[in-house]
Amino acid sequence: VLAVIDDGVVAGRPALAEELEAYARAHAARMQLVETLVLPGGEACKNDPALLESLYQRLRELAIDRHSYVLIVGGGALLDAVGYAAATTHRGVRVLRVPTTTLAQADSAVGVKNGVNFQGSKNFVGTFAPPFAVYVDPAFLRTLSPRDRRAGMAEAVKVSLVRDASFFVWLEEHAQALATGDEAALAHLCRRSAELHLHHIREGGDPFELGSARPLDFGHWAAHKLESLTGHRLRHGEAVAIGMAIDTHYSWRAGFLDAAAVARVLRLLQRLGFQLWDDALDGDAVLAGLDEFREHLGGELTVTLLAGIGRGHEVHVMDPQVVRASIAELPR
Numbered sequence: 001v002l003a004v005i006d007d008g009v010v011a012g013r014p015a016l017a018e019e020l021e022a023y024a025r026a027h028a029a030r031m032q033l034v035e036t037l038v039l040p041g042g043e044a045c046k047n048d049p050a051l052l053e054s055l056y057q058r059l060r061e062l063a064i065d066r067h068s069y070v071l072i073v074g075g076g077a078l079l080d081a082v083g084y085a086a087a088t089t090h091r092g093v094r095v096l097r098v099p100t101t102t103l104a105q106a107d108s109a110v111g112v113k114n115g116v117n118f119q120g121s122k123n124f125v126g127t128f129a130p131p132f133a134v135y136v137d138p139a140f141l142r143t144l145s146p147r148d149r150r151a152g153m154a155e156a157v158k159v160s161l162v163r164d165a166s167f168f169v170w171l172e173e174h175a176q177a178l179a180t181g182d183e184a185a186l187a188h189l190c191r192r193s194a195e196l197h198l199h200h201i202r203e204g205g206d207p208f209e210l211g212s213a214r215p216l217d218f219g220h221w222a223a224h225k226l227e228s229l230t231g232h233r234l235r236h237g238e239a240v241a242i243g244m245a246i247d248t249h250y251s252w253r254a255g256f257l258d259a260a261a262v263a264r265v266l267r268l269l270q271r272l273g274f275q276l277w278d279d280a281l282d283g284d285a286v287l288a289g290l291d292e293f294r295e296h297l298g299g300e301l302t303v304t305l306l307a308g309i310g311r312g313h314e315v316h317v318m319d320p321q322v323v324r325a326s327i328a329e330l331p332r
């Protein structure tokens, strides 16, 4: 096993590398921990070609083979970047994921994707590679900044909106507890969100996204663009919250969603503490996100809107005027 740990996790739990080594010693008959690397987490690791290069080099020097494991302990960004390096080493070394952020526990770690950014283009390089195992421990979330604890909640709101109205109601009922970092509420949010994401991958009929639709990417066309427009000043989850607010308004303007539902969505996002406006929305730059989204998925443009709380609705055309009007309506 080669272990790679997010430096943010180590900052909150400095003994983690030693704990891992002690665990490996205690299980020496079954496992050998060859090295523990601590790498800088956060989006920067997905923007750094030198990081990949050094990972490949270390994997080779340590003779990690396809019967070895890369154990990744960290946020969604490090899981994506190191996961990509592992998936492309010897055409795929086994990966154990230990997600340590709300976002990674609620969404990305149970998924089948990895990737890095290329010249500012989000997730331009990456593979589909199911992990060998995922181990979720809510205790990791204790050391997260309030900002990162909150950001990942956007993915739970998202999946509730397109898949599970009763989960949305649960989020409404627990918004106050979630906003103040209540551990039990947060653990439930992550578990239910992960279940819904996993259910989609297993039962949705398109785990490797061969079609043009990505039903769980509600709010994501604008989110990805906002992340790059802001040079990743916005966290992925923060951008998703804004993207969902835009597409919720759009759903109403397009006649799929009633005004009461729009108000509930915006209110929940705001009660969780999300800002629904960012200055990067000034001007038309975000609109280019639609075309980039189409290109990333391939084929026909497919955007998921809402036909109700808990009900996604796919469209293949987005009217730029209506997008502009939806953006203009966001609470500043």
Ligand SMILES: NC(=O)c1ccc[n+]([C@@H]2O[C@H](COP(=O)([O-])OP(=O)(O)OC[C@H]3O[C@@H](n4cnc5c(N)ncnc54)[C@H](O)[C@@H]3O)[C@@H](O)[C@H]2O)c1
Pocket: 006, 007, 008, 009, 012, 040, 041, 042, 043, 046, 074, 075, 076, 077, 078, 080, 100, 101, 102, 103, 104, 107, 108, 111, 112, 113, 114, 115, 140, 141, 142, 143, 144, 145, 148, 151, 152, 235, 236, 237
């Ligand atoms: N592969 C997928 O299917 C998928 C799905 C959704 C999102 N993503 C990607 O995930 C990334 C966002 O991930 P994220 O929201 O987890 O943020 P992140 O990985 O950028 O981490 C945010 C910060 O938290 C720190 N950190 C991580 N765990 C910590 C802990 N336990 N205590 C203290 N600090 C900790 C990190 O060092 C970093 O500074 C984006 O790049 C997004 O595109 C991937």
Ligand SMILES: [Zn+2]
Pocket: 155, 220, 236, 240
């Ligand atoms: Zn997302």
